[in-house]
Amino acid sequence: MKDDRGVVVRLPSEPRRLVSLAPSLTEIVFLLGQEGKLVGVTRYCNYPPQAGALPRIGGIADPDIERIVAAAPDLVLCTTDGNPKEKVRAIEEMGIPCFAASPQDLSGIYSAIERIGALLGVPDQARSEAGALRARASRASRAVEGQRPKVLFVLSTSPVIVAGKGTFLDELIRRTGAVNDAAAYAGRYPRLSTEDLLKTAPDLIFVAAMAGVEKFSPEVTRWKEIPAFRDGEVVTLDGDLVTRPGPRVVAALEEVSRAVSAWRERHGGDSGRKKGGRGR
Amino acid sequence: MRRTSPILAVLLGAFLGAIALSVSTGPTAVSLRQVVDGLTANGWRGIPSDTGARVVLTLRLPRALLGALVGGALSSSGVAFQALLRNPLADPYILGVSGGAAVGALAALLLLPGDSFLPLPLCAFLGAALAASGVFLMARHRRGVSRERLILMGVVVGAFLNALIMLMVAFSPPGKIPGALYWLMGDLGLGTLPRVGVLLPYVAAGAGTLFLLSRGLDLLLLGDEPAFTSGLPVEKVKTAVYLTASLLAGSVVAVSGLIGFVGLIVPHGARVLVGSGHRRLLPAAFLLGGTFLILADVLSRTASPSGELPVGAVTALSGAPFFLYLLRRNGGKT
Secondary structure, eight states, X not given: OBOTTSOXXXXXXXXXXXXXXXXXXXXXXXXXXXXXXXXEBOTTXXXXXXXXXXXXXXOSSSBOHHHHXXXXXXXXEEOTTTSOHHHHHHHHHTTOOEEEOOOOSHHHHHHHHHHHHHHTTOHHHHHHHHHHHHHHHHHHSOOOOSOOOEXXXXXXXXXXXXXXXTSHHHHHHHHXXXXXXGGGSSSSSOEXXXXXXXXXXXXXXXXXXXXXXXXXXXXXXXXXXXXXXXXXXXEEEEHHHHHSOSTTHHHXXXXXXXXXXXXXXXXXXXXXXXOSSOOO | OTTHHXXXXXXXXXXXXXXXXXXXXXXXXXOHHXXXXXXXXXXXXXXXXXXXXXXXXXXXXXXXXXXXXXXXXXXXXXXXXXXXXXXXXXXXXXTSHHHHHHHHHHHHHHHSOTTOOTHHHHHHHHHHHHHHHHXXXXXXXXXXXXXXXXXXXXXXXXXXXXXXXXXXXXXXXXXXXXXXXXXXXOOGGGOOHHHHHHHHHHHHHHHHHHHHTHHHHHHHTTOHHXXXXXXXXXXXXXXXXHHHHHHHHXXXXXHHOOOOSHHHHHHHHHHHHHOSOHHHHHHHHHHHHHHHHHHHHHHHHHSOTTBOOOXXXXXXXXXXXXXXXXXXXXXXXX
């Protein structure tokens, strides 16, 4: 089985002891009903709640090799987006096979579910779970009709950092027929000044709420030229839902889709709206 | 004096020009006419209702003024530290001011509830003042303060505070990490008119006091003994310079975060222009520092297509090559 590093991972037998090095991978193992095999997860693995009771092997960026080896897994699930290469190599050098799954979009998530399912000996169940997610996603991304709100997906409110082109969140926005206002900027996670917000003038803002994230400061929200602030169109989503490339991204897509539909209902027929915040 | 007056006039021109450039640069197009109309519409009272005029007056102007104050204050403070420690590598952060401010700011950011941004500058300033006075008290012995002890204490306290900073960042909840990191890198976007208004008297008092201590700084450069024999109350002057320069740096860092390199490089640049007499050097360094930081901020706002860059990175990126050029041109001396 080829993983997302391009490494072909061969297992001598079906794995019975798993370590997961990312919350998204832990969620996939639970989705497949294989949580009984998990002997180690990261300290960030908090979903489903039972995952919190599993033994911890450190963090995503700082997995503890010694604890992983002590847990005696016969397969480690890892990602290239957060786990340091050297750590993964060190685990492999201890003779423990590692399978990397780093989905970059929704179809990557389905594929990761199917490949991990095949590795764990439940290929049929994996196919049906992936199929169910696919169906939910296509229901949520109904054909583009009506107004296309300009949307920003905010990952940090101070400073304001948003999801740009090439991110999951960009895909979620586009699938619901909205326009990602940050696509005009280069880079995956551009940082915007208040004046940039005035210029892009988003109609709808999603905030990925993470532990400790502040609300927008009043110095930013007082700019009523920004339609989203003027109309109170700021929607907070669970940060775990939108920042983990796991099965729950589909739930995030459903929430984004609902919010965009609700926005369309509130702003229907008002197609000649003036854009605020433009100078001159 | 006659020789340097034109240079100071040119520096003042550049300083004002940088403010004008900063105020007229940004992602939205605003005309001068809009700003004037916006201001006069209310008879020069209150904030204008026109968006463009408000962008200029409440976003860009405070930012430019904050850059002027912070750049000027860090450079003046750097001049004072370099003279006090007789060390060309000294800068405002060398004796623990930065570490103290950072620990204070991060404590405010992480421990206080979400919305309370206001106490952050206060906590940062307190941290800076505590660290600076701690270093000073520990470096003191019966006969006064020696430079070597000051540097040693400053470096040790700095290392200790750095360790605290790393721990605090490592333990911060993910949502707060960007805010903490951007503060550590320095950010003029935190400037608002009220904050600039609060900062102005501190900077004016600090830079003014250092200016009054000019002769003392000149003599300190010669060393303690010659300074003492010229009738300078050496220990008193050292104490005054140390406290003023530390508090000056602490007060601006509290608002802008840790903007690096300005306080190290600008004093050397100013010395090349006007020599090392502090009566001319201090004003020149203030103007040059303000100009440099404002221009670095304009660059940080416009250079990247992916939004703003941290201004602290821009100051070092653009400043380091210039610094090397100066060093080479002057045969290793500035």
